[in-house]
Amino acid sequence: MRVYARELYDHLPYLRRYARALTGSTERGDDLVTRCVEVAVLAPSRFGLDKGQGARLPLYALLHLLFDEPEEDGEGEADGAEGRPMASPHPIERALAALPEVERRLYLLITLEGLTLVEAAQVLHLSPVQATKRLKIARDEVRAALTQRVLVVEDNPLLAMEIGELVTDMGHVVCGTAGSEREAMELLEAERPTLALLDVRLGDGGSGVEIARHLRQKRALRTIFVTAFDGDLEELDARHLGQIVRKPFTNEAIRAAISRAVFMPTPVALA
Structure with a gap:
């Protein structure tokens, strides 16, 4: 497990950056990464920790999975996840928040995280053709919003x-x-x-x-x-x-x- 933990540690800067953009909050983003690390270490082969640098894409997908899970309130009842970032005064973040969720994540994975179109499509379970069309929509809408x-x-x-x-x-x-x-x-x-x-x-x-x-x-x-x-x-x-x-x-x-x-x-x- 220590070997897997070291492997995961190399991905933490990327995961934290993306999680903060995904949630729109430093605190929520870091909480999401903590949950991601806990799950990934317990099942390293499932999330790619035994595959070297190839682990990064499955970890992004895991962040999405955890972010979309219903959250429990203080009484242990699920109150449903919004799957959306918190409101922001920053224009670019507001523009991204107005996008459909798949387009928002695609835009962030490519523009912020530097993934290729094929890699981002893989994380989001899209075909390259679908990803190309959705990325154009996202870029056009962000440009119009700004x-x-x-x-x-x-x-x-x-x-x-x-x-x-x-x-x-x-x-x-x-x-x-x-x-x-x-x-x-x-x-x-x-x-x-x-x-x-x-x-x-x-x-x-x-x-x-x-x-x-x-x-x-x-x-x-x-x-x-x-x-x-x-x-x-x-x-x-x-x-x-x-x-x-x-x-x-x-x-x-x-x-x-x-x-x-x-x-x-x-x-x-x-x-």
């Missing part, structure tokens, strides 16, 4: 156009362009953006900071300030409201800020 509706607030029409083209080139959608605070507020209600790129000083005397405060209060929306006046954010105690890209900006700086915003946890709404 696509942002972007509001651009910039009173310089040329800069607004340039920013809009960068947003579109990244695969996101520009849902509106505003040159004033009033126009921005109107678009917020009409277009329901999920991300806003804001100038700080607007030509009509309006303020991108006020727009950002409104967005955080009403929508808990992510914002990016694109400005030459980042000192205003310090004076107005607004640096916490969003990332800052300083003008004159580079294309790379805008792209990097948008990418960070897409994968950041949902901000906490202001009281």
Whole structure:
């Protein structure tokens, strides 16, 4: 048994990483791996511990089996396993959680764990053809879930156009362009953006900071300030409201800020 335990130990980092993604929780994931280890050590040949590196795939399948088992409540009664991760504020985790369960596991096994399509199909008892179709569905749905509706607030029409083209080139959608605070507020209600790129000083005397405060209060929306006046954010105690890209900006700086915003946890709404 000690030999099998050492063999199993080599797989623990992979099992823990996958179990945490599968459950959406560090604690639940580690509990699942503990149960997996207990079962596997008691029946090493069944779960591949006597087959060297070939043990990894059966162990993933065992994690699925245990995760899908009904759980007992404190009184010893089975209350049914949801087989789904816990709710998460992280966009990618929310996108994955919205997938059908087989597609979610397939996506994680290939993208997170680095399995080949054939290996992941084996773990999930799919044919390669089935796995190919389901993986395409998963990737398309995750991509769609992460696509942002972007509001651009910039009173310089040329800069607004340039920013809009960068947003579109990244695969996101520009849902509106505003040159004033009033126009921005109107678009917020009409277009329901999920991300806003804001100038700080607007030509009509309006303020991108006020727009950002409104967005955080009403929508808990992510914002990016694109400005030459980042000192205003310090004076107005607004640096916490969003990332800052300083003008004159580079294309790379805008792209990097948008990418960070897409994968950041949902901000906490202001009281």
